[in-house]
Amino acid sequence: MDLLVDSLKSALLLLLSFDPELYEIVGVSLNVSFFSTLFAALFGLPAGFFIAFNSFRGKRLVMTCLNTLLALPTVVIGLVVYSLISRRGIFGPLELLYTQKAIIIGQIILIVPLITTLTIAAISRIDQRYRNTALTLGATYYQMGWVVFLEARFGIMAALIAAFGRVIAEVGISMMLGGNAKGFTRTMTTAMALEYDKGEFVLAVALGMVLMTFAFVINMVFHFLQGRLKSDAL
Amino acid sequence: MLYELNNVVRLFGSRTVLEIDSLSFEARKIYALIGPNGAGKTTLLNQLAFLDQPNSGEIRFRSTPVSYDHSSLTGLRRQVVLVDQSPILFSGSVWKNIEFGLKVRKIPKKERARRIEHALEMVTMSDFAHQDVYGLSGGEVKRVALARALALEPEVLLCDEPTANVDREHQEIILKILSHANSVRHTTIIFSTHYLSQSRQLAHRTLLLQNGRLSKNLEENIFQARIIRRDERLKCLVNGHLIPFSDPDGLASDNRQLRVHVDPQKVKLKAFGQKPVLSPWIPGKITSLSKENGNIRIMVDVGLKLQILLSEDEFIAHPYQVLQQVGVGLDGLGVTLLP
Numbered sequence: 001m002d003l004l005v006d007s008l009k010s011a012l013l014l015l016l017s018f019d020p021e022l023y024e025i026v027g028v029s030l031n032v033s034f035f036s037t038l039f040a041a042l043f044g045l046p047a048g049f050f051i052a053f054n055s056f057r058g059k060r061l062v063m064t065c066l067n068t069l070l071a072l073p074t075v076v077i078g079l080v081v082y083s084l085i086s087r088r089g090i091f092g093p094l095e096l097l098y099t100q101k102a103i104i105i106g107q108i109i110l111i112v113p114l115i116t117t118l119t120i121a122a123i124s125r126i127d128q129r130y131r132n133t134a135l136t137l138g139a140t141y142y143q144m145g146w147v148v149f150l151e152a153r154f155g156i157m158a159a160l161i162a163a164f165g166r167v168i169a170e171v172g173i174s175m176m177l178g179g180n181a182k183g184f185t186r187t188m189t190t191a192m193a194l195e196y197d198k199g200e201f202v203l204a205v206a207l208g209m210v211l212m213t214f215a216f217v218i219n220m221v222f223h224f225l226q227g228r229l230k231s232d233a234l
Numbered sequence: 235m236l237y238e239l240n241n242v243v244r245l246f247g248s249r250t251v252l253e254i255d256s257l258s259f260e261a262r263k264i265y266a267l268i269g270p271n272g273a274g275k276t277t278l279l280n281q282l283a284f285l286d287q288p289n290s291g292e293i294r295f296r297s298t299p300v301s302y303d304h305s306s307l308t309g310l311r312r313q314v315v316l317v318d319q320s321p322i323l324f325s326g327s328v329w330k331n332i333e334f335g336l337k338v339r340k341i342p343k344k345e346r347a348r349r350i351e352h353a354l355e356m357v358t359m360s361d362f363a364h365q366d367v368y369g370l371s372g373g374e375v376k377r378v379a380l381a382r383a384l385a386l387e388p389e390v391l392l393c394d395e396p397t398a399n400v401d402r403e404h405q406e407i408i409l410k411i412l413s414h415a416n417s418v419r420h421t422t423i424i425f426s427t428h429y430l431s432q433s434r435q436l437a438h439r440t441l442l443l444q445n446g447r448l449s450k451n452l453e454e455n456i457f458q459a460r461i462i463r464r465d466e467r468l469k470c471l472v473n474g475h476l477i478p479f480s481d482p483d484g485l486a487s488d489n490r491q492l493r494v495h496v497d498p499q500k501v502k503l504k505a506f507g508q509k510p511v512l513s514p515w516i517p518g519k520i521t522s523l524s525k526e527n528g529n530i531r532i533m534v535d536v537g538l539k540l541q542i543l544l545s546e547d548e549f550i551a552h553p554y555q556v557l558q559q560v561g562v563g564l565d566g567l568g569v570t571l572l573p
Contacts, residue, residue: 132280132318136283137315137386138311138315138335143338151324
């Protein structure tokens with residue numbers, strides 16, 4: 001118990017002293033997580049829309065595959081991407097291994113199925129009457145899609161937040177593809193794992209506190225927007 | 235003709251929900267669709283709103299066959315608006331909801347504001363313009379949906395049970411709005427209703443749908459009736475007369491109040507001259523005669539206005555006259571219970 005209390009006190013002091021190493025690690029984490037969520041959204045949102053809006057042969061199979069991919073372990077993704085971007089891999093000449101780009105690629109693979117399935121769920125929850133109402137009021141097919149998107153915006157925002165939360169807290173991909181290089185690819189989670197291995201809990205606890213603070217702030221912002229956007233849809 | 239439907243069939247799975255051999259709608263008229271639940275009224279309205287495609291058959295709009303590709307449909311839909319039975323409003327304010335259809339039509343902002351204000355005035359909801367739709371009651375939602383459609387000034391306004399879930403005062407307002415849109419803007423109005431009184435009040439023509447099919451010649455002849463057991467048999471009491479009936483939907487039970495339809499082609503007519511009209515014939519007086527599509531339409535006052543259709547041959551054989559005393563014969567085949 002003393003260890004935890006002492007670590008918490010020291011971590012708080014570390015945070016308040018604006019320790020450059022700590023803030024560098026936080027910066028790398030945010031940078032990597034932001035871009036992986038952004039690129040995954042660029043693919044996952046349209047894919048979710050397409051699947052939710054259309055009936056096609058094999059839709060059920062696609063859904064099953066997406067649900068299976070949700071359970072994909074990060075180390076498996078790490079291994080697959082490693083085999084592709086390591087020096088002997090087909091993308092070896094691009095020299096991506098142990099860079100932030102490599103982490104982003106792995107994390108995109110991790111969260112695309114999550115964003116897609118949550119988008120499908122969000123769109124499917126929207127009453128069919130919204131589509132017909134938009135169409136009968138003269139909307140084109142794309143304008144109708146926009147109406148549905150607006151009505152499903154909270155579900156879609158929740159999907160993006162869940163995806164961001166998933167990547168900022170993952171350790172396997174960051175460790176395997178980033179290599180935990182100080183100042184370059186060291187993220188909050190890989191730094192915490194390293195500090196734990198060294199028996200140094202202070203930085204690990206401080207980073208844990210930052211992670212928890214992020215989770216809290218993101219959810220607060222989401223709830224705030226939910227309240228404001230409710231009356232501001234069209 | 236505005237709409238022409240030929241051999242239109244709509245299936246849901248293996249069930250035929252709509253089967254229209256031939257039906258046309260004229261521009262600038264008001265049409266009422268009546269029929270029990272599940273008769274196909276909403277399905278027909280969706281077809282007319284170009285929101286659904288028939289499995290077979292052809293729909294023509296302004297003499298042009300409807301093409302169901304996205305680009306053609308948007309053009310057609312911008313002439314026709316459907317107000318749903320349980321309308322849905324987009325999240326946001328009342329104003330933004332009404333503005334939506336005007337925005338997608340790229341109508342200038344000033345004109346949009348004028349139309350929105352006018353539409354809100356018509357439905358007596360001007361005070362709600364900037365209110366969030368989440369706070370509205372069911373009746374208010376219905377009126378906003380109607381305002382949203384009226385602001386578009388469509389050629390055709392389709393309303394699925396426009397007065398359902400609306401209090402009596404606002405029912406009258408809605409009916410007046412529909413009538414006004416037709417008389418002032420010459421909007422063609424097609425609405426479904428359970429109330430014959432509304433169709434009589436508003437419509438130039440009433441169509442009855444039963445089991446997805448149009449009931450021929452059924453524009454009138456729907457009466458209130460009470461089911462009564464007499465001599466171990468159920469009969470219906472209409473305006474003091476006990477008459478047999480057919481009950482395909484199994485609706486009859488002792489002392490139940492419901493509506494009956496009398497098929498004008500299955501009513502028998504007999505001249506009694508100066509003799510008294512004997513039971514089971516019901517005494518009546520002919521009040522009007524008119525020619526209609528090769529038939530003679532005869533209105534007989536039996537305490538209720540009863541429409542009868544005779545073929546020209548029958549009429550030539552029995553040339554009835556206005557004010558003539560006649561006996562009316564109704565058997566079970568021509569009288570059907572309605573839910």
